[in-house]
Amino acid sequence: MSTATFTSTPGYGQNLFDLLHYRQAVRVGDRVDISGQGGWNDDITFPESLEDEIVQAFDNVERTLATVGATWTDVIAVDSYHIPTADDSIGDEHTRVMAEQFRERMGDRAPIWTEIGVAALGAPGMRVEIRVTALVGQQD
Structure with missing residues:
Protein backbone atom coordinates (compact mmCIF):
# COMPACT_ATOMS: atom_id res chain seq x y z
CA MET A 1 0.00 0.00 0.00
CA SER A 2 1.32 3.44 -0.93
CA THR A 3 1.54 6.16 1.66
CA ALA A 4 0.93 9.86 1.09
CA THR A 5 3.91 12.15 1.51
CA PHE A 6 2.91 15.80 1.98
CA THR A 7 5.40 18.66 1.55
CA SER A 8 5.57 22.42 1.76
CA THR A 9 7.65 24.44 -0.66
CA PRO A 10 10.52 26.14 1.20
CA GLY A 11 9.79 29.85 1.68
CA TYR A 12 6.23 30.69 0.71
CA GLY A 13 4.98 27.14 1.33
CA GLN A 14 5.88 27.27 5.00
CA ASN A 15 4.35 30.75 5.24
CA LEU A 16 1.09 29.47 3.72
CA PHE A 17 1.11 26.40 5.97
CA ASP A 18 1.52 28.58 9.06
CA LEU A 19 -1.17 31.02 7.90
CA LEU A 20 -3.74 28.73 6.24
CA HIS A 21 -2.79 25.17 7.31
CA TYR A 22 -2.39 23.47 3.95
CA ARG A 23 0.47 21.78 2.11
CA GLN A 24 1.75 22.51 -1.37
CA ALA A 25 2.18 18.94 -2.68
CA VAL A 26 1.34 15.32 -2.05
CA ARG A 27 2.99 12.26 -3.57
CA VAL A 28 1.41 8.81 -3.49
CA GLY A 29 3.57 6.25 -5.28
CA ASP A 30 4.52 7.80 -8.62
CA ARG A 31 1.58 10.25 -8.65
CA VAL A 32 2.05 13.87 -7.56
CA ASP A 33 -0.66 16.48 -7.09
CA ILE A 34 0.11 20.05 -6.13
CA SER A 35 -1.95 22.90 -4.75
CA GLY A 36 -2.58 25.78 -7.09
CA GLN A 37 0.54 27.89 -7.42
CA GLY A 38 0.32 31.63 -7.87
CA GLY A 39 2.93 33.97 -9.26
CA TRP A 40 3.94 35.08 -5.77
CA ASN A 41 7.33 35.46 -4.14
CA ASP A 42 8.18 34.12 -0.68
CA ASP A 43 6.40 37.11 0.92
CA ILE A 44 3.23 36.35 -1.11
CA THR A 45 3.45 39.50 -3.21
CA PHE A 46 2.93 39.61 -6.97
CA PRO A 47 4.85 41.15 -9.89
CA GLU A 48 3.31 44.13 -11.63
CA SER A 49 3.27 42.60 -15.12
CA LEU A 50 0.96 39.72 -16.00
CA GLU A 51 3.71 37.97 -17.96
CA ASP A 52 6.08 38.08 -14.97
CA GLU A 53 3.30 36.73 -12.73
CA ILE A 54 2.65 33.77 -15.03
CA VAL A 55 6.37 32.98 -15.35
CA GLN A 56 6.72 33.16 -11.55
CA ALA A 57 3.75 30.79 -11.17
CA PHE A 58 5.53 28.32 -13.48
CA ASP A 59 8.70 28.75 -11.38
CA ASN A 60 6.65 28.03 -8.25
CA VAL A 61 5.16 24.88 -9.81
CA GLU A 62 8.73 23.77 -10.54
CA ARG A 63 9.87 24.52 -6.97
CA THR A 64 6.89 22.64 -5.55
CA LEU A 65 7.32 19.61 -7.82
CA ALA A 66 10.96 19.40 -6.73
CA THR A 67 9.89 18.92 -3.08
CA VAL A 68 8.47 15.51 -4.04
CA GLY A 69 11.09 14.49 -6.62
CA ALA A 70 9.22 15.57 -9.76
CA THR A 71 9.86 18.03 -12.62
CA TRP A 72 7.87 19.73 -15.36
CA THR A 73 8.71 16.81 -17.66
CA ASP A 74 6.69 14.53 -15.34
CA VAL A 75 3.56 16.70 -15.65
CA ILE A 76 0.59 15.06 -17.37
CA ALA A 77 -2.25 17.49 -16.56
CA VAL A 78 -2.53 21.23 -15.96
CA MET A 98 1.15 29.82 -20.80
CA ALA A 99 1.91 28.13 -24.14
CA GLU A 100 5.42 29.65 -24.25
CA GLN A 101 6.14 28.32 -20.77
CA PHE A 102 4.88 24.82 -21.68
CA ARG A 103 7.24 24.74 -24.65
CA GLU A 104 10.19 26.12 -22.69
CA ARG A 105 9.80 23.83 -19.67
CA MET A 106 8.49 20.66 -21.31
CA GLY A 107 10.04 20.62 -24.78
CA ASP A 108 8.14 18.27 -27.08
CA ARG A 109 6.09 16.83 -24.21
CA ALA A 110 2.62 18.38 -23.98
CA PRO A 111 0.21 17.89 -21.06
CA ILE A 112 -3.56 17.96 -21.14
CA TRP A 113 -4.67 21.46 -20.17
CA THR A 114 -7.84 23.14 -19.00
CA GLU A 115 -7.75 26.97 -18.96
CA ILE A 116 -10.52 28.40 -16.79
CA GLY A 117 -11.67 32.00 -16.33
CA VAL A 118 -12.73 32.78 -12.75
CA ALA A 119 -14.15 35.80 -10.92
CA ALA A 120 -11.56 35.75 -8.11
CA LEU A 121 -8.53 33.89 -6.81
CA GLY A 122 -7.25 33.32 -3.28
CA ALA A 123 -5.16 36.48 -2.80
CA PRO A 124 -5.83 40.15 -3.61
CA GLY A 125 -4.18 41.14 -6.88
CA MET A 126 -3.65 37.54 -8.01
CA ARG A 127 -4.42 37.02 -11.73
CA VAL A 128 -3.34 33.42 -12.38
CA GLU A 129 -3.08 30.11 -10.51
CA ILE A 130 -1.66 26.83 -11.85
CA ARG A 131 -2.36 23.32 -10.51
CA VAL A 132 -0.72 20.21 -11.96
CA THR A 133 -0.71 16.43 -11.70
CA ALA A 134 2.48 14.53 -12.48
CA LEU A 135 3.57 10.91 -12.85
CA VAL A 136 7.20 10.63 -11.83
CA GLY A 137 9.30 8.72 -14.36
CA GLN A 138 6.48 8.37 -16.90
CA GLN A 139 7.83 10.71 -19.63
CA ASP A 140 7.01 9.62 -23.17
Whole structure:
Protein backbone atom coordinates (compact mmCIF):
# COMPACT_ATOMS: atom_id res chain seq x y z
CA MET A 1 0.00 0.00 0.00
CA SER A 2 1.32 3.44 -0.93
CA THR A 3 1.54 6.16 1.66
CA ALA A 4 0.93 9.86 1.09
CA THR A 5 3.91 12.15 1.51
CA PHE A 6 2.91 15.80 1.98
CA THR A 7 5.40 18.66 1.55
CA SER A 8 5.57 22.42 1.76
CA THR A 9 7.65 24.44 -0.66
CA PRO A 10 10.52 26.14 1.20
CA GLY A 11 9.79 29.85 1.68
CA TYR A 12 6.23 30.69 0.71
CA GLY A 13 4.98 27.14 1.33
CA GLN A 14 5.88 27.27 5.00
CA ASN A 15 4.35 30.75 5.24
CA LEU A 16 1.09 29.47 3.72
CA PHE A 17 1.11 26.40 5.97
CA ASP A 18 1.52 28.58 9.06
CA LEU A 19 -1.17 31.02 7.90
CA LEU A 20 -3.74 28.73 6.24
CA HIS A 21 -2.79 25.17 7.31
CA TYR A 22 -2.39 23.47 3.95
CA ARG A 23 0.47 21.78 2.11
CA GLN A 24 1.75 22.51 -1.37
CA ALA A 25 2.18 18.94 -2.68
CA VAL A 26 1.34 15.32 -2.05
CA ARG A 27 2.99 12.26 -3.57
CA VAL A 28 1.41 8.81 -3.49
CA GLY A 29 3.57 6.25 -5.28
CA ASP A 30 4.52 7.80 -8.62
CA ARG A 31 1.58 10.25 -8.65
CA VAL A 32 2.05 13.87 -7.56
CA ASP A 33 -0.66 16.48 -7.09
CA ILE A 34 0.11 20.05 -6.13
CA SER A 35 -1.95 22.90 -4.75
CA GLY A 36 -2.58 25.78 -7.09
CA GLN A 37 0.54 27.89 -7.42
CA GLY A 38 0.32 31.63 -7.87
CA GLY A 39 2.93 33.97 -9.26
CA TRP A 40 3.94 35.08 -5.77
CA ASN A 41 7.33 35.46 -4.14
CA ASP A 42 8.18 34.12 -0.68
CA ASP A 43 6.40 37.11 0.92
CA ILE A 44 3.23 36.35 -1.11
CA THR A 45 3.45 39.50 -3.21
CA PHE A 46 2.93 39.61 -6.97
CA PRO A 47 4.85 41.15 -9.89
CA GLU A 48 3.31 44.13 -11.63
CA SER A 49 3.27 42.60 -15.12
CA LEU A 50 0.96 39.72 -16.00
CA GLU A 51 3.71 37.97 -17.96
CA ASP A 52 6.08 38.08 -14.97
CA GLU A 53 3.30 36.73 -12.73
CA ILE A 54 2.65 33.77 -15.03
CA VAL A 55 6.37 32.98 -15.35
CA GLN A 56 6.72 33.16 -11.55
CA ALA A 57 3.75 30.79 -11.17
CA PHE A 58 5.53 28.32 -13.48
CA ASP A 59 8.70 28.75 -11.38
CA ASN A 60 6.65 28.03 -8.25
CA VAL A 61 5.16 24.88 -9.81
CA GLU A 62 8.73 23.77 -10.54
CA ARG A 63 9.87 24.52 -6.97
CA THR A 64 6.89 22.64 -5.55
CA LEU A 65 7.32 19.61 -7.82
CA ALA A 66 10.96 19.40 -6.73
CA THR A 67 9.89 18.92 -3.08
CA VAL A 68 8.47 15.51 -4.04
CA GLY A 69 11.09 14.49 -6.62
CA ALA A 70 9.22 15.57 -9.76
CA THR A 71 9.86 18.03 -12.62
CA TRP A 72 7.87 19.73 -15.36
CA THR A 73 8.71 16.81 -17.66
CA ASP A 74 6.69 14.53 -15.34
CA VAL A 75 3.56 16.70 -15.65
CA ILE A 76 0.59 15.06 -17.37
CA ALA A 77 -2.25 17.49 -16.56
CA VAL A 78 -2.53 21.23 -15.96
CA ASP A 79 -5.49 23.28 -14.75
CA SER A 80 -4.94 27.03 -14.93
CA TYR A 81 -7.25 29.64 -13.45
CA HIS A 82 -7.27 33.19 -14.83
CA ILE A 83 -8.92 36.48 -13.97
CA PRO A 84 -10.55 37.57 -17.26
CA THR A 85 -9.62 40.78 -19.03
CA ALA A 86 -11.99 43.73 -19.40
CA ASP A 87 -13.87 41.99 -22.25
CA ASP A 88 -14.58 38.94 -20.04
CA SER A 89 -12.21 36.67 -21.95
CA ILE A 90 -9.10 35.04 -20.57
CA GLY A 91 -7.15 37.06 -23.09
CA ASP A 92 -4.39 36.42 -25.58
CA GLU A 93 -1.58 37.41 -23.19
CA HIS A 94 -2.56 34.75 -20.64
CA THR A 95 -2.77 32.04 -23.29
CA ARG A 96 0.40 33.10 -25.16
CA VAL A 97 2.58 33.13 -22.04
CA MET A 98 1.15 29.82 -20.80
CA ALA A 99 1.91 28.13 -24.14
CA GLU A 100 5.42 29.65 -24.25
CA GLN A 101 6.14 28.32 -20.77
CA PHE A 102 4.88 24.82 -21.68
CA ARG A 103 7.24 24.74 -24.65
CA GLU A 104 10.19 26.12 -22.69
CA ARG A 105 9.80 23.83 -19.67
CA MET A 106 8.49 20.66 -21.31
CA GLY A 107 10.04 20.62 -24.78
CA ASP A 108 8.14 18.27 -27.08
CA ARG A 109 6.09 16.83 -24.21
CA ALA A 110 2.62 18.38 -23.98
CA PRO A 111 0.21 17.89 -21.06
CA ILE A 112 -3.56 17.96 -21.14
CA TRP A 113 -4.67 21.46 -20.17
CA THR A 114 -7.84 23.14 -19.00
CA GLU A 115 -7.75 26.97 -18.96
CA ILE A 116 -10.52 28.40 -16.79
CA GLY A 117 -11.67 32.00 -16.33
CA VAL A 118 -12.73 32.78 -12.75
CA ALA A 119 -14.15 35.80 -10.92
CA ALA A 120 -11.56 35.75 -8.11
CA LEU A 121 -8.53 33.89 -6.81
CA GLY A 122 -7.25 33.32 -3.28
CA ALA A 123 -5.16 36.48 -2.80
CA PRO A 124 -5.83 40.15 -3.61
CA GLY A 125 -4.18 41.14 -6.88
CA MET A 126 -3.65 37.54 -8.01
CA ARG A 127 -4.42 37.02 -11.73
CA VAL A 128 -3.34 33.42 -12.38
CA GLU A 129 -3.08 30.11 -10.51
CA ILE A 130 -1.66 26.83 -11.85
CA ARG A 131 -2.36 23.32 -10.51
CA VAL A 132 -0.72 20.21 -11.96
CA THR A 133 -0.71 16.43 -11.70
CA ALA A 134 2.48 14.53 -12.48
CA LEU A 135 3.57 10.91 -12.85
CA VAL A 136 7.20 10.63 -11.83
CA GLY A 137 9.30 8.72 -14.36
CA GLN A 138 6.48 8.37 -16.90
CA GLN A 139 7.83 10.71 -19.63
CA ASP A 140 7.01 9.62 -23.17
